Amino acid sequence: MTEPCDPEHRRPADGLRHERTPAEDPFVGHRRLLFTVAYEVLGSAADAEDVVQETWLRWAALAPASRDEVVDPRAYLVRSVTRQALNRLRTLARRREEYVGEWLPEPLLVGPDVAEDVELAESVSYAMLTVLETLGPAERAVFVLREVFATPYEEIAAAVGRTPAAVRQIAHRARAHVSARRPRTRVSRAEQDVVVERFLAAVRGGDLGELMEVLAPDVIVVADGGGVVNASRRPVRGAGRVSTLLATLTRLELDFEVAPMRLNGGPAARFELEGRLDAAVALVIEDGRVSRIYVVRNPHKLGRLDREAELGR
Template identity: 60%
Template sequence: MSGVTSVSPDPFVTHRSLLFTVAYEMLGSAVDAEDVVQETWLAWRRVEQAEVRDPRAFLVRVVTRKALDQMRTVARRREEYVGPWLPEPLLTSPDVAEDVELADSLSTAMLLVLETLTPTQRAVFLLHDVFDVGYEELAEAVGKTEAAVRQIAHRARAHVAERRPRGATSRADTRAALEAFRTALETGDLQRLVDILAPDVVMLGDGGGIKQALPRPILGADKVGRLLSAGLPTVVGVMTGELVQVNGWPALLVRLDGEVDSVMTMLVEEGLVCGIYTVRNPEKLSRILDVAQLTR
């Protein structure tokens, strides 16, 4: 009787979700992340795989380098972007929310903080603090000495600490705020939402020059409240909201006459809404109904 030969899974297939997550966190775009993962696969096919001692480390190194290259292209594209830029929202499964560190790093508010880092700082911060990559491996990934990488990590960590949300955030508070907005959409009653706006709330809308959105950030509870009060009654059609999980956090998927119109996420600290982020750019919503495979 002949024995059954087991075939080891391809390491690229095994780690594909991790590679996509690393690329997405560095780029804030699923489309660009997919391009980087594809380039990583091509690089993996070209090497003598049997000689790669640690396939996971090798693949993370390659995807990091490819993402850093892609960030130069992205930076030029962002300079020409019409209106505020927001990261592409991704529908996520419940297990992403259960990984607290991963979900926090994926939130819209945190991705906007990461945008203020240099590309190398962003790579070092994410790979070390989120994906637990050691400094020696990091140095090889970004082409720096280990001592330099430690300094970069220290500066990046301090930069993020100054800008990341300071108050307590909870999914329950975020869900309640989104429910208040859903009520406003469906009944026109904004009071519940206006009551929980933080004095320094900021509202951003991303239409990419394709859909109407906010041309610039709106700051302050009075201005945001007035904008919402003026904007909702002018909508032509039936608007509905569905609570979903986006980037590991509660979010609102908004439909206009049954078609996906936008995705809204919020930053809620100590029960008050500090940030409202709405993506309407259809190019960023093309995959919003498909669950993204994110892991670390």
């Protein structure tokens, strides 16, 4: 079934029409935007790609005349990809409820162009994605469209099937929810790098004392193995327990390497075991210490860390 053209998105007939080349096609021009919307709503690059593909199929299925009558292709495509993402999120709800252990978003490498866009970088940061996971589907979509992409309330209403007044209320609740849970302080890249290096040096050396110094007292580790590889099925809390857990790597005499990297534009590390990527570790740094550690070991979520994701607004 194709996505219908709403009257407000139709261009009045003027008797003129030209065939668009692929480079001129609005879908091609907005593909990065569509993937970013889908990824932020779903937290999964694999599912986002499927949703973008479905959006493309619906767009391509439109008759040329109908496609030419779309006045605002960007709004039309964003609305379509949001609907598809919400449908996918609802379909995935039971699967995620049955997921073995904790479910974490799929990490991505992003380019310097994303880092230069402060609002976009914040929205795809791993810390933000984990907060978005605590929102309901409609709240998540409304927050992403409004706060990240400045989408008018009327367009969001059309995408999520609510009235503009209801969308305003949802946006207000979602904004308050996210504000209460996002990291309290912004930390510069230089400050992050210093803390990450201290943290990794302590992990390499199994230095319990240094780990206790670099970890926040209430630090939390959340690990995602997906039932495919071993990972703690519940969060590990407190600097003492987390330090002991991390120091175990050295005591076990494993052939492991740890190196700094950037995940979703934020501080992170890659753990290699016997020369192979074993885990991607996203870090949240507050007040000069590591306050959150997200360990992604599920191999199905590590396949895109060899190339930059194409994100954009």
